[in-house]
Amino acid sequence: MQVVKTVADVRRIRKELAGTWGLVPTMGFLHAGHISLVERARGENTRVGASVFVNPTQFGPGEDLAAYPRDLERDLGLLEQAGADLVWVPSAEEVYPSDYRTFVDVEGVTMPLEGAARPGHFRGVATVVAKLLNVFLPDRAYFGQKDAQQVVVIRQMVRDLNFPIELVVCPTVREADGLAMSSRNVYLTPEQRAAATVLYRALSAARDVWTSGERDGEQLRQAMRRVLEAEPLARTEYISAADPRTLEELGPASRGVLLSMAVRIGKARLIDNLLLGDG
Numbered sequence: 001m002q003v004v005k006t007v008a009d010v011r012r013i014r015k016e017l018a019g020t021w022g023l024v025p026t027m028g029f030l031h032a033g034h035i036s037l038v039e040r041a042r043g044e045n046t047r048v049g050a051s052v053f054v055n056p057t058q059f060g061p062g063e064d065l066a067a068y069p070r071d072l073e074r075d076l077g078l079l080e081q082a083g084a085d086l087v088w089v090p091s092a093e094e095v096y097p098s099d100y101r102t103f104v105d106v107e108g109v110t111m112p113l114e115g116a117a118r119p120g121h122f123r124g125v126a127t128v129v130a131k132l133l134n135v136f137l138p139d140r141a142y143f144g145q146k147d148a149q150q151v152v153v154i155r156q157m158v159r160d161l162n163f164p165i166e167l168v169v170c171p172t173v174r175e176a177d178g179l180a181m182s183s184r185n186v187y188l189t190p191e192q193r194a195a196a197t198v199l200y201r202a203l204s205a206a207r208d209v210w211t212s213g214e215r216d217g218e219q220l221r222q223a224m225r226r227v228l229e230a231e232p233l234a235r236t237e238y239i240s241a242a243d244p245r246t247l248e249e250l251g252p253a254s255r256g257v258l259l260s261m262a263v264r265i266g267k268a269r270l271i272d273n274l275l276l277g278d279g
Helices: 007-016 032-044 072-082 121-136 148-160 183-187 190-195 198-211 217-229
Strands: 002-004 021-026 047-052 086-088 140-144 166-170 234-242 256-265 268-277
Touching: 002 007, 007 086, 007 121, 021 032, 021 121, 032 047, 032 072, 032 140, 032 166, 047 072, 047 121, 086 121, 121 140, 121 148, 140 148, 148 166, 148 256, 183 268, 198 217, 198 234, 198 256, 198 268, 217 234, 217 256
Parallel strands: 002 086, 021 047, 021 140, 047 086, 140 166
Antiparallel strands: 234 256, 256 268
């Protein structure tokens, strides 16, 4: 596995190593969810590239950029074990030089949910992903369903800007009790960690309502809200039952729905989602 810091080195190695390439972008502090993406890429491509970069442009004022967990040595060991061929670990200055002026804005699907809670977040996400795709020029790029709105935004960008890649979305990897794996779970105390299972329990309650035949969006939101309100440590930011493609909140749902939520427990801000029906 080769570890490099510059755009020039990534492009040089990318040309030297023939075959199809899969790319797994990460912000580091890897867990089993990230590794599942690398393993999927390993099985579907000749070569696998990954990035480890805590992207400053997707963090807003007062968010956890400085405190975001980092452990590069551990990350590199996990990536090598999972079969990565090339890892880019750039500095912020390499990605955003002092004269940097260009950003990518995806309209519409960036406005609700995470976009409303974190203004400017998806501008940073879309910009850094566009740069990663241009630097690595992969055949396929791998993202987790846990960041459902991010997937919708990136899919829109890839389609609109004619990136010649296949976007591969992989299932959320969960702990045994249902908690979605996240680098931010490290912020949770033992008591808060137990309470954090409320996200998946709330999603599961709405899924049960859906399975029973209910298709009204408000009924699905109420099912999630009831479970969340019963957990005293949970502070709900938003609850959503939306169209999986447009992210518009549903009244009567038809063939599919994206259930999602953001909940604060202690200092951790946790997100989770379930895709039901024809998503």
